[in-house]
Amino acid sequence: MVNTQVQRTQALARLVQRHHGRVPDLTARLEAAGFSADNPPDWTALARVPVRAKAELPELQRRVPDFGGLAPTGLVPGAMFWSPGGLREPMVAAAVARLAQLLEDAGLRAGDRVANGFAYHFTPAGLLCHAALERLGATVLPIGPQQTALAAEFMVHAGATGFVGTASHLKALMEAIDALVATQGLPRPALRCALAGAEPFASTLRDEIRQRWGIACRDFYGNAEGGVFALECGQHRGLHLHPDVLWELLDPVTHERVDGAVGELAITLDADELPLLRFATGDLVRIDAAPCACGRETARVTVLGRTADSARVRAMLLHASQVKAFAQAAGLAACRVVLTRQAGRDHIEVRWRSEQPAAVDEERLAAQFRDHCRLRADVFQADDGLALQDIALSDERQDGQP
Numbered sequence: 001m002v003n004t005q006v007q008r009t010q011a012l013a014r015l016v017q018r019h020h021g022r023v024p025d026l027t028a029r030l031e032a033a034g035f036s037a038d039n040p041p042d043w044t045a046l047a048r049v050p051v052r053a054k055a056e057l058p059e060l061q062r063r064v065p066d067f068g069g070l071a072p073t074g075l076v077p078g079a080m081f082w083s084p085g086g087l088r089e090p091m092v093a094a095a096v097a098r099l100a101q102l103l104e105d106a107g108l109r110a111g112d113r114v115a116n117g118f119a120y121h122f123t124p125a126g127l128l129c130h131a132a133l134e135r136l137g138a139t140v141l142p143i144g145p146q147q148t149a150l151a152a153e154f155m156v157h158a159g160a161t162g163f164v165g166t167a168s169h170l171k172a173l174m175e176a177i178d179a180l181v182a183t184q185g186l187p188r189p190a191l192r193c194a195l196a197g198a199e200p201f202a203s204t205l206r207d208e209i210r211q212r213w214g215i216a217c218r219d220f221y222g223n224a225e226g227g228v229f230a231l232e233c234g235q236h237r238g239l240h241l242h243p244d245v246l247w248e249l250l251d252p253v254t255h256e257r258v259d260g261a262v263g264e265l266a267i268t269l270d271a272d273e274l275p276l277l278r279f280a281t282g283d284l285v286r287i288d289a290a291p292c293a294c295g296r297e298t299a300r301v302t303v304l305g306r307t308a309d310s311a312r313v314r315a316m317l318l319h320a321s322q323v324k325a326f327a328q329a330a331g332l333a334a335c336r337v338v339l340t341r342q343a344g345r346d347h348i349e350v351r352w353r354s355e356q357p358a359a360v361d362e363e364r365l366a367a368q369f370r371d372h373c374r375l376r377a378d379v380f381q382a383d384d385g386l387a388l389q390d391i392a393l394s395d396e397r398q399d400g401q402p
Contacts, residue, residue: 009042015270016040025069051255053280083224084317094271095227099132102231107193110137117165152176160189167196167205168345198315238300252307311395320393326372334386339395351383
């Protein structure tokens with residue numbers, strides 16, 4: 001467990017000695033601050049090493065093939081993903097091992113039959129959870145995020161005992177299972193444990209799932225680069241960072257270290273395929289380093305939102321740049337994508353303005369939005385009140401919304 005400054009310095013030295021010289025971006029930033037494998041920084045001196053921000057990755061990947069220099073030269077990954085914003089990400093073996101440990105901490109066990117509600121295409125979550133569940137010894141039910149009625153029937157007949165995915169999806173599945181039990185007399189699966197995360201502002205929904213169906217429903221947190229590295233405990237007062245995570249809080253503008261409890265989360269996290277050194281996640285968080293009543297000693301993180309023009313919605317990151325690309329492809333004079341919470345799920349409204357509104361085909365508009373933003377919008381609404389060239393992403397969700 002990495003808690004003290006001495007332990008952090010030792011873990012940092014191991015990471016630097018392993019990857020200096022083999023990972024171009026990490027090597028360049030260390031050397032710019034005067035460090036090397038033979039002269040690694042201690043925890044205090046690490047602040048001199050330039051931060052690498054997630055927001056910088058699209059430009060880095062345009063300049064440097066595949067992974068922008070963040071992966072070892074010549075890496076041949078077992079899988080490659082294409083995350084929102086057009087980012088290429090390798091499959092990370094250490095992320096699988098960490099997630100398997102967190103799944104076990106959450107109460108899942110070998111022999112459990114676990115419905116995996118994450119998508120398996122393009123983004124890492126589906127395959128990452130699948131691999132971690134296999135490593136744990138569980139049987140995976142690969143239901144994905146759609147076809148709720150069919151997935152519910154599969155879970156009933158397979159005898160699902162666990163779930164990983166989003167809380168809104170789990171609620172929809174449980175309501176569909178209730179209907180099957182009531183109308184067809186099918187036995188209710190003994191679903192007892194769920195990891196329902198990757199969805200902001202869903203704490204009320206997880207509480208409802210616990211109360212209505214008696215499922216131990218826990219939040220979790222991570223990103224495409226580091227995998228899942230934080231898990232909520234039974235106290236439900238923040239998510240414990242995995243012991244491997246070396247964390248810092250930064251000023252979101254200057255990327256200088258801050259002493260308070262709130263800031264942009266930066267992580268240093270070892271992995272063969274994608275070692276992260278002072279990686280600024282773009283997430284504004286609150287950190288509580290005090291001991292938890294559950295007995296764990298690792299710091300707890302609460303995600304407060306995003307620092308840049310992006311938002312987590314339905315387990316995906318939606319970037320303002322994707323909204324802009326959509327508007328340009330659709331020939332819109334203005335576009336505002338508004339995020340709210342309705343009936344326990346993220347709701348996407350696309351307000352648009354065109355200089356030739358009669359020529360706009362909403363079915364084509366919906367297809368273009370899916371292509372560029374990787375999400376399905378609920379409503380498309382013409383709005384002549386939008387200012388010309390006003391293209392924006394507006395997140396109006398609040399924690400505690402039903």
